[in-house]
Each structure stands twice: as structure tokens, then as C-alpha cells.
Amino acid sequence: MLINVSETVVADALRGLAAAHPELTVDVENRVVVRRDAPVAGKVALVSGGGSGHEPLHAGFVGPGMLSAACPGEVFTSPVPDQMVRAAAAVDSGAGVLFVVKNYTGDVLNFDMAAELAEDEGIQVARVLVDDDVAVSDSLYTAGRRGTGATLFVEKIAGAAADEGAPLERVESIARRVNAVSRSFGVALSACTTPAKGGPTFDLPPGELELGVGIHGEPGRERRAMMTSREIADFAVDAVLEDLRPQGPVMALVNGMGATPLLELYGFNAEVQRVLGERGVPVARILVGNYVTSLDMAGASVTLCEADEELLRLWDAPVQTPALRWGR
Amino acid sequence: MLINVSETVVADALRGLAAAHPELTVDVENRVVVRRDAPVAGKVALVSGGGSGHEPLHAGFVGPGMLSAACPGEVFTSPVPDQMVRAAAAVDSGAGVLFVVKNYTGDVLNFDMAAELAEDEGIQVARVLVDDDVAVSDSLYTAGRRGTGATLFVEKIAGAAADEGAPLERVESIARRVNAVSRSFGVALSACTTPAKGGPTFDLPPGELELGVGIHGEPGRERRAMMTSREIADFAVDAVLEDLRPQGPVMALVNGMGATPLLELYGFNAEVQRVLGERGVPVARILVGNYVTSLDMAGASVTLCEADEELLRLWDAPVQTPALRWGR
Amino acid sequence: MGRPRTDARAAVGAVSVVLDAEFCRRWMEAMATAVDREADRLTELDSAIGDADHGVNMRRGFAAVKAALEDEPPRTPGAVLILAGRQLISTVGGASGPLYGTLLRRAGKSLGDAAEVTPEQLAEVLGAGVAAVAQLGGAKAGDKTMLDALEPGVAALGDATREGEVFAVAARASLEGAVATVPMLARKGRASYLGQRSVGHQDPGASSSALLFAALAEAAEGTEAAEGTA
Amino acid sequence: MGRPRTDARAAVGAVSVVLDAEFCRRWMEAMATAVDREADRLTELDSAIGDADHGVNMRRGFAAVKAALEDEPPRTPGAVLILAGRQLISTVGGASGPLYGTLLRRAGKSLGDAAEVTPEQLAEVLGAGVAAVAQLGGAKAGDKTMLDALEPGVAALGDATREGEVFAVAARASLEGAVATVPMLARKGRASYLGQRSVGHQDPGASSSALLFAALAEAAEGTEAAEGTA
Numbered sequence A, B: 001m002l003i004n005v006s007e008t009v010v011a012d013a014l015r016g017l018a019a020a021h022p023e024l025t026v027d028v029e030n031r032v033v034v035r036r037d038a039p040v041a042g043k044v045a046l047v048s049g050g051g052s053g054h055e056p057l058h059a060g061f062v063g064p065g066m067l068s069a070a071c072p073g074e075v076f077t078s079p080v081p082d083q084m085v086r087a088a089a090a091v092d093s094g095a096g097v098l099f100v101v102k103n104y105t106g107d108v109l110n111f112d113m114a115a116e117l118a119e120d121e122g123i124q125v126a127r128v129l130v131d132d133d134v135a136v137s138d139s140l141y142t143a144g145r146r147g148t149g150a151t152l153f154v155e156k157i158a159g160a161a162a163d164e165g166a167p168l169e170r171v172e173s174i175a176r177r178v179n180a181v182s183r184s185f186g187v188a189l190s191a192c193t194t195p196a197k198g199g200p201t202f203d204l205p206p207g208e209l210e211l212g213v214g215i216h217g218e219p220g221r222e223r224r225a226m227m228t229s230r231e232i233a234d235f236a237v238d239a240v241l242e243d244l245r246p247q248g249p250v251m252a253l254v255n256g257m258g259a260t261p262l263l264e265l266y267g268f269n270a271e272v273q274r275v276l277g278e279r280g281v282p283v284a285r286i287l288v289g290n291y292v293t294s295l296d297m298a299g300a301s302v303t304l305c306e307a308d309e310e311l312l313r314l315w316d317a318p319v320q321t322p323a324l325r326w327g328r
Numbered sequence C, D: 001m002g003r004p005r006t007d008a009r010a011a012v013g014a015v016s017v018v019l020d021a022e023f024c025r026r027w028m029e030a031m032a033t034a035v036d037r038e039a040d041r042l043t044e045l046d047s048a049i050g051d052a053d054h055g056v057n058m059r060r061g062f063a064a065v066k067a068a069l070e071d072e073p074p075r076t077p078g079a080v081l082i083l084a085g086r087q088l089i090s091t092v093g094g095a096s097g098p099l100y101g102t103l104l105r106r107a108g109k110s111l112g113d114a115a116e117v118t119p120e121q122l123a124e125v126l127g128a129g130v131a132a133v134a135q136l137g138g139a140k141a142g143d144k145t146m147l148d149a150l151e152p153g154v155a156a157l158g159d160a161t162r163e164g165e166v167f168a169v170a171a172r173a174s175l176e177g178a179v180a181t182v183p184m185l186a187r188k189g190r191a192s193y194l195g196q197r198s199v200g201h202q203d204p205g206a207s208s209s210a211l212l213f214a215a216l217a218e219a220a221e222g223t224e225a226a227e228g229t230a
């Protein structure tokens, strides 16, 4: 690994982020990344965060049109409430703050505590839970579906709504709507190596793959002999469509887990688009790249978000962050 | 690997690129990627290309403000002259075409043949050779320094000059100037796996690293026991500065080789900035990310480009490509 | 420091221990030492059915607890536990931070500002803490979580009061609870994502909870040893 | 097809072979078969001191050559070699595409539109092709490139003309040239980046060049075998 010692990995990364992005205010000690012009008068602010190791999520999505602040935790470990309260205080213009929380026990508990504390400080807080991963069944017998690729759609689209000046309840309800119409499925071709452990987080022999893997080095639910890009696309898209059943066009995120070359990821996108065509699902927008990663894990995930006029308009709205930029 | 069969990797990727980027015209059969609005009247066109496996280089840099077209070869294999001639014909507005060629025997030979053929067709062609890798000594006893990270500076800055309406000789001379003031050094923490070979291209045991590695799975010139991010930054920056000795501020590209997590890459950037500070080199611009990759190789490279007012202005000029976008 | 007293409230082996602020500080310190020593094992367990960070999380959290208690030693058992809980919440993150933080904070709050407590009282307030953990995380016994080691530990502490070796018994009960998670199917936390594949592995959080009771026993033993009366 | 003739120009073993267009097509076909069979070995060699694609490059290129020659078989040896060279340039890429392409194209052009050629003539035009390769790539013998197998092959072809077994002798000489690259320090191509570390490995391009001469010998032998006269 390209690190000094595992203990300083997150702080080192934040120093490097601060140097590269003068448009962000990076509080390395307290681990809060804030857009420089926050708070933006009259606008709802978006705060997200989660374990580190998924870069560019979330700090790479801080900027006009998307997040107001991000709270990076230790690698694969939810941030602590202190970070979120500090972030909320830094970005709240009085119009309130939306917490975007991926559905993991740790993230939920810490953000809930933070919400209580922030409200004690007079900040109006709403929360949206992202839970899009169909590999986990959403039953009483699990912690519920995990939050993965849909986070990008929620943060982009809710960020655009906030940018337009929508009030907190409206930003919150759009965020919830995006989550409700988004589903993901991921596969791993290799495990990832966390700095603390120094070795692979699970054992995946070459020539096998994990279907339904998470983004924290958690093993998936099923292991198989290696499949082709074509077969994986069939499997992943069908897993998503079994749950989503879109009525209209979708937006598609074909996301790399970290170590999968863009060359392969674009090839995988070709197969994903083929399946969607075969299943009769029109595709309105496609984003291909490494956005919600799992350190150096090889693999990919597919997220589909059912689109309507409003969501497409908000998706297309300008965004200026380190990892996502378009519009003018 | 997330592929179908190794033979179709490049074609599959181009199909996926075409789907994701309607603003590009992708000729999958002939392997030419052209910006949709080409030829742009009165403007010099830039054509580059090289072996695939370095994505987003070059196809990800096609668009307003940067390349007019890219010619992807097989993985780690220079494209063939037919591609370049076709690209030149597609983008030439009559103002001429600049070929941006990385200094590898194959690229040089194929682009030279293409230049001859294109000139036969009445297209005015100039060529800039990028050779920035200080790991290779530029002597009669080698093929000369390799072209690596400086390619991004050359393509961005020459692209901006062309966009401003500079004539061919001027675009060419700026491109040459950028190359002359740019130097790079790379390290690998793991070898990469090419689709054709299916295994690592060289043997790098865990706990060792290659210093001065290329971007084609070529082993480097020296192997050492694993070093810290801090030590690697010292080594890489000093190797560059030994050759470059900048008088003024530099632009820095801290580039990931493919499988190095952004978390680690930003941490590495912090160390690179520290060394530069210690060496008294002011830094005017910093770009951190996976731009000139080597499939799934873990590692990073540092490129420094000595800046002046004009180069900074051209660097900051708007660019709208899949992988690099800013300005408006 | 714990010292033999005639009005002893806790019978440990043949000797009695005073559960004062210093004792609680020693308990937290023993826990810090234990999770530091066992960090790799806890992470390894978490790597099998979670995300490979539980050992690192516990080490970071209890190191902070120890440092905070050394900085400004609180003067009552309740204050020690509240400070420890706050530190865990502020430094651990993940699922375990808020859960362990809540456990200790709730227990500490329930103690009020008493200078000394009995094992019964400790069992009682830890019971309140465990209930808060169950409420916060929505888990119950058998879900393959820390609760499976916390509940038997607390129960033993309450039961065994007048039996002698109360802390050692609780530690044993908690460890048995942790081991009993091996055949369980996880229903909460990350391990639940694995479905059937979670079976056959010991829960990391239950394992660290067993360490918490072992540390409690050690803190008590430490007194005996220090007094040379065991 | 080659057939025994009294005015034979090439003495191969005890029999003579006509070097016509069909012979050249067979040569290219034998080369396609050889690089297909040896692709993994060539790639492996390239993986040690290059970028692990030489076998794939050669396979792709000569498969295209073979297909093009089958599509529209040219009628003179020169036309066969020109078409083969063009195909290599248009399908291989890398360093080897333009270099092998130039070798064959230049040789073919030098042959003009003769319907049959002698081995001396073939040696001569291949010599011109090798010179063009040297000029294009700027390499010379001893730089650890394909030239180190091409030059001895061509030289042997020219020398051995009246000796019999001319093609087998050239193939042997070329192979020896390839093997002799092992101790060399690379001065051209990717291997030159390695400096001293290039020593101890056989050059991939020299290895495929040896196959080119082996294929030539095979094409000639094929005739003998076909005629049952060897």
C-alpha cells in the first residue's frame, strides 16, 4: 500500500485533498470537508459522510450543486457524531440541513446521535436513509438493504434541488424519492486490502467471483467460478430489475470498485446496456467510472435509478465538485 | 478480469464509451474516437493515440479544449497508421493536425507512417513527441525517455491553444515547450495483468516495489523493499527535480496507476507537496487522480511541468472531456 | 484504590473489593490493555463476517478512554463510566462506538454521584445499559451481536452476588455467551448481510464484550493481588 | 504449387523448388501457423523485457495476412510480400508491425513483377528489406532486436545458395542469431528501458524472426513432402 502507517491514512489523505482543492475547506484534525463558500444564504445544506475507502464518495462530491460538507470516518468505519455536528454547524444557513446516510448500523446510529445534538444546537435536521443494494434482502432478519451506488444519485439530485432553493422538506422528499426508485447490485473479482489489516479482507481465490458483494470488503452472498462480462451484466441487471421494475426510462451508474481498469469498466457498460436493451428498459443517462469504491477491490456495480422529467432536470443541473462536474 | 475474451476487450470498451458519451463519435470498427462537432472550422486539430490500457488517456481527453480525436490501439500496443489517417481526415478543418505521440518505438513508427499517408491526402501534419520519464536515460543506448504523465499537460495546453485559434506552428511549438519543461517518475507496488496474458506482466512479490516503472507493465530499473509514502515521494520528486530544475512555479500531476485507491493517492499527494515545499519549489496547480494508468497496476507517478503565465492561462482554459472538465 | 474493608460490598474470592471511581478506572484500563492485545483477533473475526475493523475500532476507542481518564480522573464511578462512554462515542464510530458508548453512559448515568457501588448495583446499572443497547440497535439475544455476551455477563453478575468470585463467574458467563454465537445466524449488523454464511463464526462484538467482563474480573483480581490476600 | 522441375532454381535437399507466388503464400501461411502455435512463448519472452504482447501482435498480424492472401491470392511473389507487409502495417501496431511490414513490403517491391525468383534473388531482396528495417528503427546488429535474427538468416540464404538445404541452413542461422541475443544488452525498443536487467533474456522480435526463416524452410520442405521426393 502507498501509505505511511495505517493510523494516519485518513489524515494524510485529507491533507492531500486540501492541497489539491483550494475550493474546499478541509479541517484535517476534526475531519470535516466543507465547500469554501458555505453557508450559502437561504439554501438548504447537505451533509453526508461514512467510512473512508470509498473515494471519491463523499468528499469528492462536495461543492456547488451537490454536498455542502462531508465527514470521512476511519477506513470502513462510520464517522462519529462530533464530525457531523461540526459539519452541520458550518454549513447551516438557517434553512436546515439534510443528512444523507447510507444504511449501515454504524452510520445510522452515529448520524442519529448527531441529529439529536445538532437539533439541541438549534439546527433543523432532516435525514434520508439510502438503502439500494438488492443483494441484501430487506427483511426483519437483516440490518436492511445497504446503501451503495444510489448515494450518488441522492446526493446529486437532492443537491440540485437545494441549489434551486427548495425548502428542507422538499429536498428531503426528493432525496427519499430518488432512493425509493434506485437499486444496485455489485460483484467483486478480488477482495480489498484495508490499511489496518494489511491483507485481503476476505479470501477470494483467482478464478472465482463474489456476487452481491458490499463496499466494505464484506464477502457477498454467493461465490461462483469466474463469469464473463456478459454473464455478470446479465446477472447484475436482472437482480436489480427483479426489485425495481421501472415503468419509464432509467439513469444508469456503472461503477468501478477501485481496481477494475476503466477499459474493462467501459466494456462492462456495453454489456449492461445490451441487457437493458434486451429487457426493454430505455436508458436516459449513463455514468461510467469509479465513484463508490471499495479501496483496491476489483469489480463493479450497477445502479439503476428510475427517472422522470424532474429527476432528469435535477440530474442535468450544474455541479462543480472534485469528482463530478458538468453544466455551466 | 471483467471481460468477455481478450480479443474483444478494446472493441467492447469502445461500445461502452459510445453509449456513455453521446458527445463523442465512436467508430468501433475502425477504432477512432472523434468529438462530435469535428472538424471545427478554422481551428487546428489535435490527434493522439497509443496502446489501450492507460484509460482515460487518450479517448477520455477528447472534447472541446483538448483532443479532437484519439486512436486506441490494442492493449499496450500502438495503434496502426490507418487509424491515425482516418482520425486526421475526420478532424482536419484545413488548419492542420498536430499528432501528439508518446515516445515509444511503436508509436513513433506508426505515427510517422500515418503522417506520410495523411500528407499524401493533403492534410498538413505536425508532430510532437512526448518524452518525460526520467527513469529512462535519454541516451544513444536506449529508445529515449518514455512518454507518460506529461502527455496530459501537452494535450490540455496545446488543446487550449488550438481552441484559441492559434495556427499549427504555434500549437506545435507550445506543445514542444510543454514537453520540454515536463518530467515524470513512476513507481509500481504491483504488476498489471493484461487481458492477453491473463497473469501479471512481471513478477513483483508483495513487500517490494519497482522504482522507475513504465506504464506498459515493463518492469522498472530498480527493485526495493517496500517504502513508505513519504519515502516514495522523496525519491520520485527528487528524481524529477534532478532533471528538471525549475526556476519558477510548477504544475503537479499526482497520478494513480490504476489500482491505487484515491484515499492513498491523496495521502501520497500530501507527501509530494511536502517534499516540494522542502525543496523550495512553489506549486501553482495540482491535479490528483487516475489519468495515465497501467490497467490494474498499483502505484503512482509524479509529473512536474514548469509553469509560466501563458501555460497557466492555457491550463486554466475551459475543457470539456469525459475525464477532464473545468471552466465555462 | 480498592482496599480490604470490613463493610466490604463485594466478595471476590475470600476478599472484598470496593467499587469506587478508582476501581472503574482500573476496569477501563484493563479493557484498554485487553483490546490492544486482542485487536488483531477481533479484526480477524470481523474480517470473516464483517468489515475487518472491530479490533482497530476498540483499540482506538479504549485508548482514548484511558487517556481521558488519566488526564482528569473523575471522582465517582458514575462519572468514570459516563466519560468513558462519551469518549467511545466521539472516537470509535462504526456500530460499536454508539453501542458501547451508550452502554457505559447509561450505566454511569444510572449510578448518579454515588462514591461507591455494590456489585448488585453495578449489575443493575449495566442491565439498564444493556437494555439501552438493545433499544438503540434493535437487536435481541440470539441475533449474534454483542448482546449475546453482554446479557449473560450482566445476569451472572446479578445472580452470583453473594457467591464469591462474582466477577470471574460473570466473565466466564460472558465468554460462554460469546462462544455460543458461533452457530448463530446473524440478524443484525454487517454479518446479517451474509445470511447462512454468517454461521460458524464467532461474533466480533460479542467477543469484545466478553473482554469487557474479563477486564472487570481482572480489575477486581488486581486488587486482591495488590493486597496479597487472594 | 511448387513442383519438381528440371530448370529448378532452388536446390532443397535433393530436390528443387520453384519460388513462385504460391510458394510465398505457403511461406506466409506457415508463419501464421508458427506464430499462432508459439504466441504464448513470444508473449512470455516479451513479458520478461517488454510489455507482454509480442505473441498476440504476431498472431493477429499473420492471421490477417493469411486471410488476405486467401481472399485474393496475388499472382507474383512480389505482390504476395507487398500485400503481407501492408496487412502487417494495418493490423499489428506496436514496433513490430511497421518493422515487419516494412521488411516484407520492401522485399516485395524489390522483386517487381517477376513470376518466379531464385533463392539468391530472395536473399537479395530480403537484404534490402532488412536494411530498410535497420533504417526505420535505427537499430544495428547487437542491439538485441529482430535484426539479430534477420541478418544471419538473410546472410545464410545468400551464402548457401549452391549448397543444398539452403532454407534449413538459413533457419538454423537465424535461430542461432535469436539465441545469441540472450546475453546482449538491449539498446532499442522497450527492452532498452531495462538497462542491465535486459541481459539474460532472449529478444521476442528476434525469436519471431527466427520463426520467419523456419517457416520459409517449412514452405520449401512442404513441397518436398508433397512431392514425396525428400
Ligand SMILES: Nc1ncnc2c1ncn2[C@@H]1O[C@H](COP(=O)(O)OP(=O)(O)O)[C@@H](O)[C@H]1O
Pocket (backbone or CB within 6 Å): A076, A077, A078, A105, A106, C046, C050, C051, C053, C054, C057, C058, C093, C094, C095, C096, C097, C099, C133, C136, C137, C138, C139, C144, C145, C146, C147, C188, C189, C190, C203, C204, C205, C206
Ligand atoms: N444492531 C446491533 N445491535 C447490537 N450489536 C450490534 C448491532 N450491530 C452490530 N453490532 C455489534 O457490533 C459489532 C461490529 O462492530 P464494529 O466492527 O466495530 O462496527 P461496524 O460493523 O460498523 O464495522 C458486531 O460484531 C456486533 O456485535
Ligand SMILES: Nc1ncnc2c1ncn2[C@@H]1O[C@H](COP(=O)(O)OP(=O)(O)O)[C@@H](O)[C@H]1O
Pocket (backbone or CB within 6 Å): B076, B077, B078, B105, B106, D046, D050, D051, D053, D054, D057, D058, D093, D094, D095, D096, D097, D099, D133, D136, D137, D138, D139, D144, D145, D146, D147, D188, D189, D190, D203, D204, D205, D206
Ligand atoms: N528500433 C527497433 N529496431 C528493430 N527492432 C525493434 C526495434 N524496436 C523494437 N524492435 C523489435 O520489436 C520487438 C517487440 O515487438 P512488439 O512487442 O510486437 O512491439 P512493442 O515493443 O511495441 O510492444 C522487440 O523484441 C524487438 O525485436
Ligand SMILES: [Mg+2]
Pocket (backbone or CB within 6 Å): A051, A075, A076, A077, A078, A106, C051, C053, C094, C095
Ligand atoms: Mg466498520
Ligand SMILES: [Mg+2]
Pocket (backbone or CB within 6 Å): B051, B075, B076, B077, B078, B106, D051, D053, D094, D095
Ligand atoms: Mg506493445
Ligand SMILES: [Mg+2]
Pocket (backbone or CB within 6 Å): C046, C050, C051, C052, C053, C054, C094
Ligand atoms: Mg466492523
Ligand SMILES: [Mg+2]
Pocket (backbone or CB within 6 Å): D046, D050, D051, D052, D053, D054, D094
Ligand atoms: Mg511488446
